[in-house]
């Protein structure tokens with residue numbers, strides 16, 4: 005319909021232009037005709053009076069001449085007349101004859117013009133601001149020019165007729181445009197309806213499994229695409245219908261991977277043991293990676309290999325650095341890897357977080373690459389790869405390598421366990437090839453990752469960037485059809501797997517009802533019952549746009565004074581990577597900014613910004629999600645962002661509004677959030693205002709739709725799709741392995 009509308013608009017504009025051109029042509033032609041008509045009339049009038057004029061001229065009777073002229077002007081369009089002698093002297097004129105049309109000028113023009121053979125001389129003159137048509141005609145006495153008679157014609161009738169023609173023309177074109185528009189819209193509507201019916205029939209047929217659904221020739225290509233698409237989805241989903249759950253994930257593992265143990269390699273451990281006041285406490289780190297993978301491990305069991313970073317980690321693990329987790333619900337192993345101070349500094353703070361992290365995020369921080377960091381990065385990747393090999397209890401384990409900390413580990417594992425199925429998932433964005441080229445060890449990083457069977461990213465864009473980087477910097481064959489990189493006999497598939505959270509969420513299950521959460525949070529923060537609350541939850545990282553977020557709140561209060569004294573924004577900010585200067589500066593800047601905004605808009609007990617700079621355990625975070633009117637995720641660049649999805653999961657009451665940065669992977673899925681550019685403070689503050697004023701019904705509609713998305717596209721589906729792809733690859737490798745073994749043995753035998 006939109007196309008039809010566009011066509012109609014183009015048609016109307018085209019017809020209007022055509023009407024304009026036609027009107028100019030018609031007007032010019034008509035004017036020439038009218039002018040010729042005037043001259044002809046003048047000649048006729050004078051011819052009628054010629055005999056009398058000749059006799060009057062012969063008698064030189066000026067009074068009679070004047071009377072004759074007055075008689076001539078009885079014609080309704082002749083407004084004045086004059087007679088001049090051949091030497092330019094006035095002989096007689098009617099009363100209305102204008103003084104500025106002097107006989108001398110007229111006779112001179114007549115004689116100089118090509119009028120000597122009795123032809124009239126014509127001109128258009130301005131008389132008192134009105135155009136008047138002048139015709140000068142000769143009256144001859146024998147061979148001699150007796151006088152020149154000038155007749156002035158009123159031209160207003162021409163203008164009147166022109167105007168009428170114009171109206172008529174435009175009217176006709178407008179009618180034409182209207183009829184054409186109506187016919188087009190009707191035709192579009194009718195064909196749209198029949199297209200719809202035909203497409204629904206075909207889709208129902210394909211989705212209902214009818215392979216041989218008949219389609220008219222114009223629908224054949226579409227039907228082909230739909231079939232391919234349906235086949236691809238069916239392939240991705242594997243067997244089984246309905247929602248992905250932890251149970252379905254377990255079954256998938258049993259069915260497709262013979263219950264093979266899963267080994268996860270991730271820098272961050274899911275449970276950190278800290279010594280606090282002489283007591284050991286367990287922390288759940290603020291990490292999207294942990295949020296996503298922990299439920300997967302609960303479902304799959306197996307081993308999670310991670311850096312043991314807590315102060316009580318050694319004393320809570322056994323001699324092999326292993327322990328069963330989660331505490332109290334033990335279902336998988338956590339294998340800790342101990343790192344020296346130098347290793348942690350070079351590998352984690354250095355190469356990973358001062359090099360790769362800023363390299364991959366468009367957040368205006370310069371990457372720093374040091375050879376000493378790279379050395380530690382290689383060492384630690386080796387250490388983790390060795391640990392994985394120790395943990396593997398077959399020669400073809402399933403290894404899930406997580407994130408930018410372990411770009412080299414896949415190749416290192418592959419060298420020791422060539423038959424392993426290695427899935428790498430990069431939790432952050434992948435930059436374009438030029439930017440990636442900044443990394444001095446770009447080839448090694450790419451080569452290391454290509455040890456994987458599958459490399460996963462959150463979005464297709466990041467997959468494209470990765471493929472382009474390989475294409476730019478390595479000798480490899482790119483199979484664009486399958487989206488794979490082939491080197492010698494090793495093939496690595498590059499695929500998007502948008503990560504998510506568990507659903508149903510166990511933190512939500514154990515949370516108090518939203519009204520109780522609200523009461524508790526309002527009491528904690530000392531807010532009035534009618535206050536409005538916004539929440540932000542992040543590690544204090546410059547990619548999260550915390551400064552932009554607080555500035556948007558400031559802008560909101562500047563632009564919408566009604567929120568002053570009423571709206572507070574609470575930022576739960578977990579300090580992160582504080583060994584790095586940039587993070588320390590960010591901490592200070594955020595603190596100063598919050599203080600400045602509070603100074604500017606706060607009064608009495610009211611603080612617009614409540615900055616809670618500490619690690620918060622998930623039950624607290626979920627309490628805040630459930631208490632807030634709005635949650636603002638303002639990342640400047642983010643692979644996915646699971647805070648957005650957690651907020652949606654927390655809102656069982658279908659209330660609350662999510663304001664979400666356009667630069668997160670989540671913005672592609674949660675389209676019912678208010679999507680903003682966090683750099684544009686006006687846009688972000690307007691979105692905050694809209695969120696705070698949004699009617700409950702609209703909140704519910706938006707939240708319900710986002711909850712449907714997150715519940716369906718949950719983390720079990722994410723893991724399930726990767727594991728099914730892995731199983732498919734394994735089967736293919738086994739088959740091709742057997743085939744090549746057979747060929748080799750036949751070759752030897754012959």
Ligand code: F6P
Pocket residue numbers: 271272290291292293294407431432543580581
């Ligand atoms: O987003 C990348 C990532 O590694 C996440 O997977 C994780 O949520 C976050 O950074 C945490 O970082 P760190 O482990 O350095 O605290």
